[in-house]
Amino acid sequence: MNVMSRILPSSASVPPPPLPLHHADGPPAPGLEAVAITKRFGAFTALDSVSLKLRPGTVHALLGENGAGKSTLVKCIMGFYRPDEGAVVVGDREVVIGDPRSAQTHGLGMVYQHFTLVPRMTVLENLVMARASVPAVIDWRAERRRLAAFLDTMPFTIDVDAAVATLAAGDKQKAEIVKQLYLDARVLILDEPTSVLTPDEADETLGLIRGMALAGRLSVLIITHKFREVMAFADDVTVLRRGRLAGSGAVADHTPDSLARLMIGDSSTAVPVERRGPPGRAARLRIAGLRANDDSGLPALHGVDLTVQVGEIVGVAGVSGNGQVELVQVLAGQRAATAGSVQVGGEPYRATREEMRRHKVHCLPEEPLRNACVPGMSVAENMAFRSFDEPPITRGGGWLGSWWLDPAAMRRAALDLIARYRVKTTGPDAPIATLSGGNVQRAVLARELSREVDVLIAANPVFGLDFAAVADIHAQIVEARNRGTAVLLVSEDLDELLELSDRLVVMSHGAIVHETTPAAADLTVIGRCMAGH
Amino acid sequence: MDHASLGWWGVPLAVLAGAIRVSTPFLFVSLGECLTEKSGRINLGLEGTLVMGAMSGYATAYLTGNPWAGVLVAGLAGSLLGTLHAMICALERVNDIAVGIALMLLGTGLAFFLGKPFIQPQAPQLPSIPFGWWSGSAQVRSALDINPLFLVGLALAPLLLWGLRTTRWGMVLRIVGESAEAARAMGYHINRVRLLATAAGGFFAGVGGSFLSLSYPGSWNERLSSGQGITAVALVIFARWDPVLCVWASLLFGGAGALGPALQSVGVTQGYHLFNAAPYVLTLAIMIATSSSRHRLAGAPAELSVTR
Numbered sequence: 001m002n003v004m005s006r007i008l009p010s011s012a013s014v015p016p017p018p019l020p021l022h023h024a025d026g027p028p029a030p031g032l033e034a035v036a037i038t039k040r041f042g043a044f045t046a047l048d049s050v051s052l053k054l055r056p057g058t059v060h061a062l063l064g065e066n067g068a069g070k071s072t073l074v075k076c077i078m079g080f081y082r083p084d085e086g087a088v089v090v091g092d093r094e095v096v097i098g099d100p101r102s103a104q105t106h107g108l109g110m111v112y113q114h115f116t117l118v119p120r121m122t123v124l125e126n127l128v129m130a131r132a133s134v135p136a137v138i139d140w141r142a143e144r145r146r147l148a149a150f151l152d153t154m155p156f157t158i159d160v161d162a163a164v165a166t167l168a169a170g171d172k173q174k175a176e177i178v179k180q181l182y183l184d185a186r187v188l189i190l191d192e193p194t195s196v197l198t199p200d201e202a203d204e205t206l207g208l209i210r211g212m213a214l215a216g217r218l219s220v221l222i223i224t225h226k227f228r229e230v231m232a233f234a235d236d237v238t239v240l241r242r243g244r245l246a247g248s249g250a251v252a253d254h255t256p257d258s259l260a261r262l263m264i265g266d267s268s269t270a271v272p273v274e275r276r277g278p279p280g281r282a283a284r285l286r287i288a289g290l291r292a293n294d295d296s297g298l299p300a301l302h303g304v305d306l307t308v309q310v311g312e313i314v315g316v317a318g319v320s321g322n323g324q325v326e327l328v329q330v331l332a333g334q335r336a337a338t339a340g341s342v343q344v345g346g347e348p349y350r351a352t353r354e355e356m357r358r359h360k361v362h363c364l365p366e367e368p369l370r371n372a373c374v375p376g377m378s379v380a381e382n383m384a385f386r387s388f389d390e391p392p393i394t395r396g397g398g399w400l401g402s403w404w405l406d407p408a409a410m411r412r413a414a415l416d417l418i419a420r421y422r423v424k425t426t427g428p429d430a431p432i433a434t435l436s437g438g439n440v441q442r443a444v445l446a447r448e449l450s451r452e453v454d455v456l457i458a459a460n461p462v463f464g465l466d467f468a469a470v471a472d473i474h475a476q477i478v479e480a481r482n483r484g485t486a487v488l489l490v491s492e493d494l495d496e497l498l499e500l501s502d503r504l505v506v507m508s509h510g511a512i513v514h515e516t517t518p519a520a521a522d523l524t525v526i527g528r529c530m531a532g533h
Numbered sequence: 534m535d536h537a538s539l540g541w542w543g544v545p546l547a548v549l550a551g552a553i554r555v556s557t558p559f560l561f562v563s564l565g566e567c568l569t570e571k572s573g574r575i576n577l578g579l580e581g582t583l584v585m586g587a588m589s590g591y592a593t594a595y596l597t598g599n600p601w602a603g604v605l606v607a608g609l610a611g612s613l614l615g616t617l618h619a620m621i622c623a624l625e626r627v628n629d630i631a632v633g634i635a636l637m638l639l640g641t642g643l644a645f646f647l648g649k650p651f652i653q654p655q656a657p658q659l660p661s662i663p664f665g666w667w668s669g670s671a672q673v674r675s676a677l678d679i680n681p682l683f684l685v686g687l688a689l690a691p692l693l694l695w696g697l698r699t700t701r702w703g704m705v706l707r708i709v710g711e712s713a714e715a716a717r718a719m720g721y722h723i724n725r726v727r728l729l730a731t732a733a734g735g736f737f738a739g740v741g742g743s744f745l746s747l748s749y750p751g752s753w754n755e756r757l758s759s760g761q762g763i764t765a766v767a768l769v770i771f772a773r774w775d776p777v778l779c780v781w782a783s784l785l786f787g788g789a790g791a792l793g794p795a796l797q798s799v800g801v802t803q804g805y806h807l808f809n810a811a812p813y814v815l816t817l818a819i820m821i822a823t824s825s826s827r828h829r830l831a832g833a834p835a836e837l838s839v840t841r
Binding site: 121126 | 700704707719720
């Protein structure tokens with residue numbers, strides 16, 4: 001349900017009209033400065049004397065890989081962490097911020113990557129409760145009037161009586177931003193604000209934010225890893241690498257290439273593996289009229305038709321929450337379909353363990369630690385989930401059949417996989433939950449790809465990983481495709497899909513609404529399809 | 534009392550009287566549990582709290598001669614147990630359900646142990662209000678002899694509903710129960726809010742317990758509660774975490790509990806024990822009818838560990 005009307009053109013190149021200021025006679029937005037901030041966690045130095053200067057009334061991008069220290073820096077500024085050294089300056093005064101609430105009193109507001117509004121409460125309830133002081137008894141009618149008056153001064157329009165859970169992702173993001181403005185934030189920090197938005201929604205939101213900065217209403221710090229957004233919407237940029245300042249300056253002095261070099265350093269990244277040869281002709285995975293319900297029992301898939309050929313990567317694009325999760329779950333046997341059929345190699349497929357084994361269907365679900373591992377079990381055991389019930393890990397014949405497990409064989413198999421897939425672990429006996437995200441991903445990849453694979457279903461396989469791990473995992477997927485595997489790649493990252501796919505489809509509201517090839521792809525059309533238009 | 538004088542009409546009247554009388558402990562425990570669960574924590578120990586409330590209330594009433602002092606002490610004993618639950622649950626990696634079961638056993642055990650000397654003596658009872666003064670029938674008069682605690686509970690339900698919707702306290706409680714993440718981002722102390730909610734829930738349950746021992750017929754023994762505390766937890770789910778619906782649910786369960794004795798009084802003795810099991814059958818039936826393997830319960834606070 002789209003309850004927010006978009007009153008501004010969505011293209012970022014059109015400057016927004018002059019904005020009526022919330023406090024027309026108030027002071028302009030202050031600047032923000034982080035001076036030589038150092039933060040250590042035990043022996044690990046997460047931030048090493050990092051400085052950042054956000055000029056008043058500008059948009060400043062904070063770039064860096066995962067783990068480079070962007071979030072740590074921002075959390076030090078917002079008072080989640082107390083820096084070991086360094087200072088925070090707002091306007092021209094040094095401030096000590098002990099907790100997020102006191103950040104609010106200094107005019108700092110942060111919009112998190114994950115939505116922090118309470119889903120089942122209305123926008124009005126959320127906004128009023130976020131204020132520093134809430135009266136003991138709330139007069140909702142008066143609060144509603146006050147909020148409506150405030151919204152009249154904003155370029156955003158919101159249905160304040162809608163429960164947040166019913167808002168579209170882009171509208172939720174706007175509601176988060178409106179919340180900070182309602183709380184009188186003059187310095188706005190946005191953590192990956194566009195990761196859940198379509199390109200159009202992203203441009204619209206960033207355009208509005210930039211407009212408010214130009215009007216002197218806001219100073220904005222955006223954490224991002226999207227160069228396009230930095231080049232289009234930011235005035236200045238600061239790049240972090242491994243907890244250190246790698247570079248800073250005006251965006252105009254940089255190119256995407258120079259920024260990328262600052263981000264990843266001089267170490268060269270793996271050259272992407274080429275897709276070799278055209279896909280085969282035979283359909284390996286055929287999905288027809290597939291329907292399924294989501295967790296609340298409402299239809300999530302409205303008849304999905306999709307075919308993946310031998311040796312082909314089909315990319316599924318879409319904004320999260322449009323049925324991708326349910327599609328992957330049905331194919332992985334984690335959710336029952338309500339109608340439709342799935343065929344693998346011409347035979348009906350119901351995702352039983354026996355069928356998965358016979359048809360060599362393998363799966364790389366998103367968040368593998370949660371969806372494909374038992375966190376408390378060892379790396380070796382987790383790696384044996386596909387093979388523990390067959391030789392060589394099972395032993396003994398006769399009436400015992402395959403009841404006897406051979407832990408030594410399991411360990412040997414795991415050691416082999418750990419070496420081949422470069423999984424960093426203290427050993428095969430370590431609980432898999434103790435591994436870093438990238439290494440959990442590699443361990444699951446090792447389990448799923450080390451055997452013969454005819455069909456691979458991968459969902460956001462590189463989410464949250466650093467450059468090296470991304471290149472590595474992409475190479476593995478392309479190699480599997482070159483060996484003849486039919487790959488269904490579901491991802492929220494359009495760039496990833498354009499790079500890897502032979503064919504690209506767009507999923508919206510539980511159905512495939514658009515099909516193209518990366519070569520012929522029109523980003524505007526794809527964006528529009530993703531948004532459901 | 535001569536039930537036969539009204540014939541079969543005695544059954545609905547007895548069920549109504551039973552609904553009012555038997556529902557009071559259900560009402561208090563479920564309102565308390567509703568409050569606790571709204572904060573995102575489940576306290577299964579309220580059965581123990583109920584028994585502890587019954588014992589401490591009775592003992593206090595006996596020792597001071599004032600039944601209302603008993604009600605107050607029962608509530609305080611309940612909030613003490615609630616505080617204990619919340620403090621243990623605030624520790625890392627502690628499961629609220631396991632703690633609840635432990636506290637259920639602790640509460641009942643402690644009450645039996647401390648309550649031994651109070652089984653014999655007679656404590657003063659809570660006075661009841663004769664709403665049936667206008668009727669000539671003894672049955673009607675006894676049915677409408679209503680305990681003031683029932684009326685307190687009745688008034689409490691809409692008050693809680695109002696409080697959860699329109700006061701800062703109620704809103705904070707709900708935010709903590711709906712999204713700990715959001716509450717933390719707003720700077721609220723989650724454990725502190727849950728401690729207060731669990732302590733308040735324990736207070737209500739304790740008061741509900743004092744009703745068991747201090748209202749008619751008024752005695753303390755170890756068989757006083759027959760699982761009302763646990764049933765009330767189920768009742769909160771049935772009432773969809775809505776205090777006012779808790780009232781109706783309590784009345785329904787109370788009425789079901791009164792069905793067996795009511796039928797017996799008019800001479801239907803066959804299946805007496807079966808009718809006595811009505812509340813439990815009702816609990817099961819409601820649970821089956823309102824739950825689904827596919828989707829979560831509507832209205833459940835999102836932070837509740839059993840519904841996540």
